[in-house]
Amino acid sequence: MVSVSAYGQYCPLAMASDILCNRWTLLVIRELLDGSTSFNEIGRGLPLISRSLLSRRLRELDSSGIVTHQPGARGSSGAYHLTAAGQALESVVRAMAIWGQEWIDEEPSLEDVDVRFLMWDIRRNVKPIAELPPRFTVRFDFEDAPDGLREHWLVFEGTEVDLCYVDPGHEIDVHLETDLRTMTRVWMGWDDLDAALREERILLTGARKPIGLVRQWLGLSKLAEISKRPPKDRVLRPRDAVGNV
Amino acid sequence: MVSVSAYGQYCPLAMASDILCNRWTLLVIRELLDGSTSFNEIGRGLPLISRSLLSRRLRELDSSGIVTHQPGARGSSGAYHLTAAGQALESVVRAMAIWGQEWIDEEPSLEDVDVRFLMWDIRRNVKPIAELPPRFTVRFDFEDAPDGLREHWLVFEGTEVDLCYVDPGHEIDVHLETDLRTMTRVWMGWDDLDAALREERILLTGARKPIGLVRQWLGLSKLAEISKRPPKDRVLRPRDAVGNV
DNA sequence: CAGTATCCGATGCGATACTG
């Protein structure tokens, strides 16, 4: 490629898409916008990225001037942060996420939900409200998750919320049983929490008061308020359009 | 790849970037948003895309439900149009273009401007204002364009504006002489037209009245009103960051 | 003009193995 850019244009859209439209790049930026700063934190929100590629993407973003990196001193974690230009990408990320939420058919994505990513995502937007006990523990039980990943604990302590894959040993205040599909649909605003509870697709047991407050502490994805367009107008991802014959 | 999407996520941003973040895809959509409907029209705004790839991208967008295509009956041109979901991508394209205009260092892109693309782009936003004569012809002369591409004609007739690469034979009303870099910078809002005229980096000769109205009929890129951030905050494209040592 | 099929080199990226 002899040209000055992959697209050979001075057009700002072409230059931007040269930088941004690579596999994983926008998702890495989303993680940074959501406040992750360490290598492993970022990777945790990107379940399928290989570590070498994450490393490369972060380096590219650094050399572009979208991310800065203080290397961690001796074993401790370095920190990645967005520059001003990186922060400004929030408008791009938001526009694309909103478009996806409005227009993309979600059905295929529900077939194989990664439970670790789902829980990590839920943790992002959980609300440690004052009405909860000083330490409040919820156990999630996904009946259809792979062995060893059925149970997850969310531990609210003050303003901190910890996510565990192994029993932290605390007394359980609330126990939530459901399947991955239902939890994902409710979380994303594609299904109604009240309906799911009524129809017992989600079972909540334990202390009565926090159960009554579930809508507050559970929160929902930031995109849940954007509603989907009617099915006939929706977009399919290529793989879906081709496969499944 | 076994997963339901390249990113294995129900996240709308991941699904959207799976569809949109491929080489050329957003630029094809930009062309459609700008009103191009035929294969060659679209290709004209994408100087470096290969025809087979353009064909494939259009087919992908069609099967996703972002574009519709009526095949042309017998030798006549078919037509591509955006669906409702495709139209809605305007917010994404705009956000990314604005970000690029604000934050990306434009310097490298000026080194090798494709004059055909520049003229095609200028034609997009030219204004056939009423004060011009019924037929108004401007000849552009780029001193540094490759042989055979130095001269371009813009012919305003009523509300139509035609772009020619060969002499249409009409009498020239206005003659504009400059270099590619200056024209691009002015067009994109990176340089001031008045300054360029004053410093004679752009020479305008011919009929006095239209010359006085140049700011109106020439127009500027839609992005010209967005101003760049200070150089120290700007972003470089990877290739630029690496090369040029 | 409006595309499409095929070929094949370039690159992208995941796996693996490694360091501090």
Place this chain on the structure above:
DNA sequence: CAGTATCGCATCGGATACTG
């Protein structure tokens, strides 16, 4: 924990040649 170097396959995409 926080990364990086290398290798090799798989996919991408440009060139070319072709059809209606």
